[in-house]
Structure formats: structure tokens, C-alpha cells
Ligand SMILES: CC(C)(COP(=O)(O)OP(=O)(O)OC[C@H]1O[C@@H](n2cnc3c(N)ncnc32)[C@H](O[C@H]2O[C@H](COP(=O)(O)OP(=O)(O)OP(=O)(O)O)[C@@H](O)[C@H]2O)[C@@H]1O)[C@@H](O)C(=O)NCCC(=O)NCCS
């Protein structure tokens with residue numbers, strides 16, 4: 400009779416991917432902002448066609464602003480490497496974010512190009528620096544950081560705040576504190592679904608924006624045009640998606656019609672644009688962490 404000698408199973412050390420380095424995280428954040436700004440056509444927004452519903456923005460200005468933010472995203476990632484998830488980390492990120500806003504205003508000569516994006520992408524970069532790798536982990540950890548108090552954050556009046564008071568909108572703060580649901584549950588699935596259907600990368604990015612616009616309570620739209628503007632954007636984006644999105648003629652026609660509608664309302668979905676950038680960032684961070 401054959402005897403079997405027991406062989407001790409090799410102890411499997413759970414392999415954890417090395418954390419992405421702050422410099423790499425900063426570069427990915429800027430790349431996401433540049434890809435967002437250049438994606439075309441985006442209803443009401445700055446893109447390669449023009450300036451959308453903005454008198455003070457342009458594609459070159461958005462690009463200069465994005466590039467100027469790289470050292471600030473790196474600094475946020477470095478802070479998240481040095482500190483554990485704590486109020487101290489939250490307060491340091493808040494201070495670094497305000498520094499980034501000041502740098503943005505210096506580069507843009509006072510124009511608000513990326514205030515919301517600094518907030519969203521800063522939190523996600525910090526989450527990546529703390530070792531989160533999957534899309535969901537990144538959004539969950541960024542949400543946990545956002546929910547921490549920042550005693551040094553002076554609550555000034557803002558368009559988002561007034562939209563919150565007038566319409567009860569959650570805004571950028573609420574989106575982050577909820578763990579970026581419009582990124583992991585809406586933007587990333589739309590981006591990856593469009594790619595799987597064979598859409599070009601640019602069309603997939605526009606489709607991700609449409610999916611976000613169709614569901615997001617964007618305080619930029621509320622600030623500019625109230626509920627009418629928000630509804631026009633949500634309905635138009637949903638219709639464009641249902642017609643096949645940016646990879647189809649019918650979808651493109653509806654996108655251009657929506658662009659005209661938003662221009663006539665002088666309304667711009669800046670918050671949705673930020674969450675497209677956040678979608679592109681976490682999509683790439685997850686990929687990079689698999690091959691780190
Ligand atoms: C939490 C803060 C972002 C402050 O938020 P709050 O809502 O109080 O202040 P706002 O200045 O209104 O910033 C909100 C910006 O966030 C984007 N956004 C809007 N809706 C949403 C949403 N539902 N989810 C996610 N993000 C959203 C949007 O930002 C983009 O649009 C801006 C450009 O568009 P534009 O229409 O030109 O905007 P304006 O120039 O203001 O209006 P006009 O005069 O032209 O009509 C641009 O910012 C894009 O990024 C909203 O604008 C955070 O900034 C904060 O707390 N700051 C204080 C300092 C701090 O602690 N920072 C560090 C944190 S790590």
C-alpha cells in the first residue's frame with residue numbers, strides 16, 4: 400500500500416502590493432486633470448472645442464493650472480505616508496489643500512479652475528499613499544479622511560455652501576464624505592463599460608462624464624441656473640447615454656444639443672468634470688497598483 404508523507408504546506412505570506420510613491424501619485428493626478436480637460440465634446444465645459452459656459456476659463460489655462468498642482472498633490476501624498484489616518488493628517492491635508500488653492504489662484508491670476516478638483520483628487524491621492532489600491536478601497540479611505548474634522552478650515556461663503564442652503568445639495572463635501580459614490584458606482588463602471596463595448600478612450604471618457612452628469616447634484620449647475628439647469632443637464636446626459644453616448648452619431652448629436660442648452664442657460668457642470676478626473680485617477684491607480 401502506498402504511504403503518503405504529509406508535506407507541510409508552504410506558509411503563504413500574503414503579498415501586499417508596494418504602495419505607490421508620492422511622486423507617481425502626483426503625476427497620475429495631474430494626468431487625470433489634463434485628460435479630463437482635453438476630453439471632447441463635453442457639454443458646457445472647457446474642452447478642445449472651446450471654453451464652454453465660462454468667460455474666464457480656457458484649455459491652456461486649465462492645463463497650466465493642472466501642471467502647477469503637481470507638487471501640491473505630491474505633498475499631500477507625502478503627508479499621508481508620514482501620518483496614519485488621524486485628525487492630524489486631515490488637518491495637514493486641509494492646510495496643503497489651501498496652499499494648493501493659493502498656488503492655483505496665482506497661476507490663473509485669480510480664476511477658480513480646480514478648487515473642487517484639489518479637494519477630490521487630494522483626498523484620493525492621500526488614500527493611495529496610505530496603501531489603498533482598488534477603486535472601492537481608494538474611495539472608501541478618501542471618504543474616511545474627508546469625514547475627519549478640520550478645525551483649521553475656515554468656513555467661508557461659497558457657491559457650494561449657498562447651493563446647500565438653498566437646495567439642500569450635498570456638494571463636493573458630501574460627495575467626498577460619502578466615499579465618492581459617483582466615482583466608484585457610476586463613473587468607473589461607465590468608463591470601463593464603454594471601453595468593453597469598443598469605444599475609443601476619448602469616447603469612453605465622455606461617456607463616463609455623461610453617466611456622472613445624469614446622476615450628480617452638481618452645485619456648479621445649481622449656482623448658475625438653479626434646478627432648471629441641473630435638470631436639463633441630468634435629463635440631457637441620460638438621453639445622450641441612452642442613444643449610445645459619444646461613440647454613436649445619435650449620442651453625439653444629443654451631446655451637442657445639450658451643449659447648446661447649457662450654453663443658453665450659461666450653466667456648466669464643473670463638479671461632474673471633477674468627478675470625471677477622479678474617475679480617471681482611481682481607474683489608473685488601480686491598474687498601476689496591480690503592476691507595481
Ligand atoms: C469642499 C471644498 C471643495 C469646498 O466646497 P464648497 O461646496 O463649500 O465650495 P465651492 O467653492 O462651491 O467648491 C465646490 C466645487 O466642487 C465641485 N463640485 C460641485 N458640485 C460637486 C459635487 N456634487 N460633487 C463633487 N464636486 C462638486 C465644483 O468644482 C469645479 O467647478 C469649479 C469651476 O467651475 P465654475 O462654475 O467656474 O466655478 P466658480 O468659478 O466657483 O463659479 P463662477 O463664478 O464661474 O460661476 C472648480 O472649482 C472645479 O473644481 C465646485 O466649484 C473644498 O474646496 C474646501 O473645503 N476648501 C477649503 C480649504 C480646504 O480645506 N481644502 C483642502 C481639502 S483636502
Ligand SMILES: Nc1ncnc2[nH]cnc12
Nearest residue numbers: 436444445512669672673
Ligand atoms: N473642463 C472643465 N470645464 C469647466 N470647469 C471645469 N472644472 C473642472 N474641469 C472643468
